[in-house]
Amino acid sequence: MSEPSLLLTIAVLGGTGKEGKGLAYRWAKAGYRVLIGSRTPEKAQAAALELIAKVGDKAFVEGTSNEKAAQAADIAVLTVPYAAHRATLEQLRPVLQGKILIDVTVPLVPPKVTKVQMPPAGSAALEALEILGPDAQIATAFQNISHEHLMSDDPIECEVLVTGVSKAVRQEALKLVEAAGLTGWDAGPLENSVVVEGLTSVLIHINKQYNSTHAGIKITGVAAPPELPNTDH
Template structure:
């Protein structure tokens, strides 16, 4: 049941036709948010919408598909889920439309074929790269790097936490609320410089998945009570 007292957003998922984008869309739609699936190709965005409707078994109110620019222009908060190879060019193309918005960067700088090896960009992390491209009027927040789409598309306890980094504490708090709406526990992991650790953990988790022949290794923060 949707909490009618909480703030609801229109979330534009850039590159939302991929598995992670659709997983986040699914969780946020269930929480009552509006979601726009964005893609470079309008037809691909519409197909992703149809796939989500089929998966959910009904057509959720507030779900739509648009090209990436239209999705960014229509949203309150933008979510970047493109592969790292297209990260810089996507942000540069959408820079004007993203001004003044909170931008949740879900991208991890994976460099195939050695995706289990941490390989960070010169800027330090994908989030820092995004902040440098977009400028100070955008509030870039790093989140959801360490959660697999299998957990997002599943039911029940995800058994995984989310570390949230960014320059603005206020923006981090908004994103932590959106993390909670996905059924996950979000933690304020501090300034954007800490994103190097968060993003690097993804390669470590991929390596663990490969070693143990699983698909959804994640992280938990322990030793902190819910009352603190």
């Protein structure tokens, strides 16, 4: 585990849920300070205790409201169902100003989650940009990684495509992908997130068709991505 004071504080908004808790687990295990955000602080505190029990006493995980978590963090990660995406971002807009936001949201529209159904903005990522404003520091990642993989300690074969409004923002997100024990690729501008978000429905469809739970993607034909300069922030 790295020296915690050297690492960023990450707020996982909606971190009481499946995907957020999985990411929080991975980052807590890597020594990051993790704040679990929730609409109900007590629920977040319970999730934090659960993760400390899993990671060990040295883990720094705290639970609080989404607002306080976003306010106190260096970088925020959004893991709420698409139905809560707009309302959550509108509520948190003031506290997210000037911070990097990694949006994990996939705009699934139940019950047809195997069909790609993008919102009017074009994707969840572009909707986030519309809500937070043109200067928002938004990246997207992890939309194709299942929470079951994140919560296990096994290596994850599925790779992570990172999009974002700038190369600098994508680099910060890629550091957190690596910290979570995954291989990440710079997949270009935020507009490209539509493909990554859409892939989730494709992978769910493949899982259903082939009676699997583990469909994922891997980039081929390229040398492994170069080591990031420094994973400490």
